[in-house]
Amino acid sequence: MPIPPFVLELRAMVGDHQLWLPGVTAVIVRDDHLLLTLRADNGQWAPVTGIVDPGEEPGVAARREALEETGVEVSVDRLASVSVSPPITHANGDKGIYLDLTFACTWLAGEARVGDDENTDVRWWPLDGLPEMSPWLISRIEAGLSDETGARFVS
Template sequence: MATPDFIREIRASAGHQLLFLPGVSVVVFDDEGRVLLGRRVDSGEWSIIGGIPEPGEQPAETAVREVYEETAVRCVVERVVLVDALRPVTYPNGDRCQFMDICLKCRAVGGEARVNDDESLEVGWFPVDALPGLDEFALFRIKQAMTDEPTWFAPMTEQ
């Protein structure tokens, strides 16, 4: 995912220290029950769509914007799937981040899936029983989005 300008501005004074940032991941289904995936430029791996909210932007707005920016698919948000503080990551340049991921389930309402920016190598619709190799992050979110369970929260750590 491209680093938003406001994060670059923070990094100019914060250096590589750990930043706790919001993130939105999106599981988009079409009318046939297929899942929209993108093959990421940074890793070459297939995954669900996601990104960082702009300042003042609501998570649902982020989901709709990111899906369109990356895939040219229009979608509507149906529900919150999960909220999860992810493990901290260190990027090759030394920047450290920890994301609070809000995963949303969306339904496609228009557009044709195609690469629509420089963050994806490919995009496409996949039947849930024929997904390409996905990491646990994406698989868990797809699984949770397919259920009628309430929003999933990570177990609380003992204090």
């Protein structure tokens, strides 16, 4: 589901004006590989991302997004970082900024596959051979892959 129903309701009231929304990133690791999705909206590789539904726990959202987008079950191991996305203008003209909670996750089960229309490909990438990605996604991945026990906060 590309646009959650509650966002559609907000958009009916505010049009394409910038929305501040909570989001999650799931940095999913299996052995020495990272699961990435090829986004349908911009053709770029990215970790699993999504919007937190109203009242939903962020860790639950990360697990849900992983299953919906890639068909894999994950354990959500720790909060890795808290950051803010750059301003984004989606293909339909909607504007947003996302408060991102990045979680370090471990693959538990399932064969990776495209699970929805948000992505065109899903692939396990070797950690030493990741594709080019935006710096703000790379920083999320680095936080998720780190051995740190506390979350990173951008200041």
